[in-house]
Amino acid sequence: MNLRRTAAMSRKEFTQVRRDPYSLIVVLFLPLVQILLLGYGARLDANHIPVYVLDQEGSQDSQALLKAFQASPYFDVIKAVDNYHALVRAIDADQCKLGIVIPWDFSERLADAGRTSVQAIVDGTDDNSAQLAEGYAQAVVATYASNVQLDWFARYGLSQQATTPLSVDYRTWFNEDLESKNFIIPGTVALVMALMGALLSSLTIAREWERGTMEQLIATPVTALEIMVGKLVPYLAIGLADATLCAVFAVGWFGVPFRGGSGAFFLATTLFLIVILGIGYMISVATKSQLGASQYALLVTLLPTSMLSGFAFPIDQMPAPIRAITYLVYSRYYVSALKRIFLSSAGISDLVPEVVAMTIYALVIGFFATRAFHKSLQ
Amino acid sequence: MNDVPSIVVDKLVKRFGDFTAVNQVSFQIRSGEIFGLLGPNGSGKSTTIRMLCGLLTPSSGSATVVGLDVARQAEEVRQHIGYMSQKFSLYNDLTAIENLQFFGGLYGVKGRALDERIAWAIKMSGLAGSEQLLTGELSGGWKQRLALGCAVLHRPQVLFLDEATAGVDPLSRRQFWELIHEMSREGVTILVTTHYMDEAEYCNRLALIDQGLIVEMGTPTKIKQTAIKGDLLLVECSPLGGGLAAVKQAPGVLEASVFGAALHVVVSTGRQPLTELPAFLAAHDVRVGRIELISPSLEDAFVSLTGSRALGSESYQ
Structure with a gap:
């Protein structure tokens, strides 16, 4: 060459x-x-996911759960609607990505059986955002649930010491802020x-x-x-x-x-x-x-x-x-x-x-x- | 000019599939000679020159340039030749001087020699003061002379010019040919292809090529003499078509064809065509204008040799 x-x-x-x-x-x-x-x-992060809520019960318990959503940086609770139809329309119109439905017997079932559920409707058109919203919603609900559980244990006289749920302390390396x-x-x-x-x-x-x-x-x-x-x-x-x-x-x-x-x-x-x-x-x-x-x-x-x-x-x-x-x-x-x-x-x-x-x-x-x-x- | 053959072509053949572009072509060119391949487009001129530059591999036959085999020693051949193709393929987005520097680098010309040659090329092409213009902004004649400068920066022994003057104004063409003659005097062997008759006249020797075959070879003068076997007449008449049909029937007429707005008619020597023909044509309802004896051109020779009417017009470019 x-x-x-x-x-x-x-x-x-x-x-x-x-x-x-x-x-x-x-x-x-x-x-x-x-x-x-x-x-x-x-x-790929999602912040301030717009949320509509339908609180069919309107109890202290249901409001506490909604407050947990409101407090989360991932969600903005934009509006409370009073019927299921309005919630569906909001998702269709892309006014929100997540709809949360709290049933009329939410706190009753929580008190009776210690088990209850809420419905989360996720706009799945964007699969990635949907998965994130779903994950964040579960996290919020899980935190709320563990608080309720702790209260319940405390009320029935079980030792706080014995019942504190196992806490996992995550630490991510290299991308600490994820x-x-x-x-x-x-x-x-x-x-x-x-x-x-x-x-x-x-x-x-x-x-x-x-x-x-x-x-x-x-x-x-x-x-x-x-x-x-x-x-x-x-x-x-x-x-x-x-x-x-x-x-x-x-x-x-x-x-x-x-x-x-x-x-x-x-x-x-x-x-x-x-x-x-x-x-x-x-x-x-x-x-x-x-x-x-x-x-x-x-x-x-x-x-x-x-x-x-x-x-x-x-x-x-x-x-x-x-x-x-x-x-x-x-x-x-x-x-x-x-x-x-x-x-x-x-x-x-x-x-x-x-x-x-x-x-x-x-x-x-x-x-x-x-x-x-x-x-x-x- | 001496007698050492600089280029030897022996039964060279190039086939593209079923098509034979160059068919058993043989010729020899002496050092310092200007040799022309004259023929219409598609006759095999460019294919021949491309084989001699090692751009195409011959299908059969052989050729040597300065003693080197073009098929087996193509890379060595390229050290000794300059090649200029039809489109003067310079880089339009480089300046004149950058093109010269680039080709100088490729040919391995360096240092003082390169500076000298670049200065020579700028002067030769008349580009002094315009060295920094982009090549794309230069006129055809300038571009052409610059391309010639690029092709001969390394002082090659052999120069190949493939339709190198196509699309250039007549004045630039004449200047260009003066440069070619100067190089020939310095001993450079030059092979040109052209379909311009006036350019063919500049060559020392010519090969007329048609459909891949050499139909005649020799000096321009000799080709004209041998091709036209009789006297050549220019006949202006109307109607032209009717005149052509009629004149072919006239006694002593060997061949006739349309040249521009007139007829060229070959009659056997020893007759009195200037008196006979007007009378004959008048009898066939053809009005005759000017009629005179002319000396044959290369185009007459070519038409006579190939029976075709294919040369000389710009439309073949």
Whole structure:
């Protein structure tokens, strides 16, 4: 490989990116837009879930339960209605996400049997929010129930000491506040790298064909390997710069911690970019059309990175067959590395499995990419 | 000019599926010679030149450029050649100087030599003062000369020009050919393809190519002499179609065809066509305007050799 020719190719490619408005948008704005959108938009927490209540009893007990809901930061009790029909209409009209129905015999049954129930109607159109609302509602009711139980034990003379329910003190590590932004934003870097890398690299060869410059290029002594390396090196550099930008933004704007080593961050990002750029390049060679190439490239890079990498959907909650497939998705190793670099203090030595897996991918993709292009018009 | 063959083409064949684009083509070009492949579009000119540059692999036959086999030593061949294709494929989003630097880098020209060659190319192409303009903003003639500059930065021994003047104004074309002749005097072997007759006249030797076959080869003068076996007449008449039909029946007429708004008619030597023909045509209700003896052009030669009417018009670009 001749370095002078490779450098000439890199310089030309970089100049073209600098002059192309489309490429500049991809390089400069896409990362920021992505991280802002996902940082703000893809919060998986639910706060202030709007609630309607139908208190058919209106007793002291039922009011106490509703107060528990009111006191919770997760719920806003917006309105009390007086019939079931009004409650259903409110859910249909999307005025509330949760409806709570306290039956007319609530406190009577509580007193008689010590067992009673309330009905919670959850708007399930958004499955994620519905699950959260349901979970929070159960928590509120459980707290209320245990208070009632404690009162009951106390009233019947049982020792407080003996009956205090086992209390579980949760402590979550690495994401103490259990904030979804800490879970989402590190993975966003992977999404930005996949999107940017695929969009830019998929154009490289196709653009030469479409603009008619390929014929001239083939007629020079530059080799296929020099073309590939020369074309992709600028995008690797741009990718690393964008990754840094994303990390700075994640920490500075969203307050996501960055506890791991920056060496590990750049190593993992470089390996991931090699895979993404190699794939984009091969697609560009195969399709010879910029539009087709960018679409295929997004399909094979962005889609698995957003769906199967554990970026937003935790891998251990996936069904077993899908979970097995994720081991083949190169992005899962990068996302896993990113999360650990940001949230735990992982350095390179802590990320051996991820680094090994990504190195294997980078070598395999790199090998095939060097063989993809032949200097011929046929 | 010396007698060492710089390019040797031997029974070169290129097939695309069932279609034979280049059929058993053979020729030799001496160092410093300007050799032209003349023929209509689709006749196999570009395919031939692309095989010689190592852009396409021959189906059979062989060719060497500066002694290197184009099929097996394509990468070495590319060190010694300059190639300019029909679309002067420069990067429109780079400036003139950036294009030169890029190709200089690819050809391994460096340091002082590169600076000198870039300065030469800027001067040659008349781009002094416009080096920083984007190539896409340059006019056709400038772009073309810049492309030539890019193709010869490394002082190649052989220059391939594939329809390199297509779509450029006549003045720029003439300037371009002056540059070509200058390089030829410096010993550069030049192979051009064209469908412009006036350009073909600039070549030292020509091969007329039609449907993948070489139909005639030689100097422009010799080709014109051998192709037209008789005297050539220009006949202006009306109606033109009726005139053509009638004149073909006239005694002594060997062939006739429409050229622009007139007929070109070949009659066997030794007759008196200037008096005979007007009388014959008048008898067939054809009004004759000007009629005169002319010297044959390459186009006449081509039409006579191939029986086709395919050359010379811009519509074939």
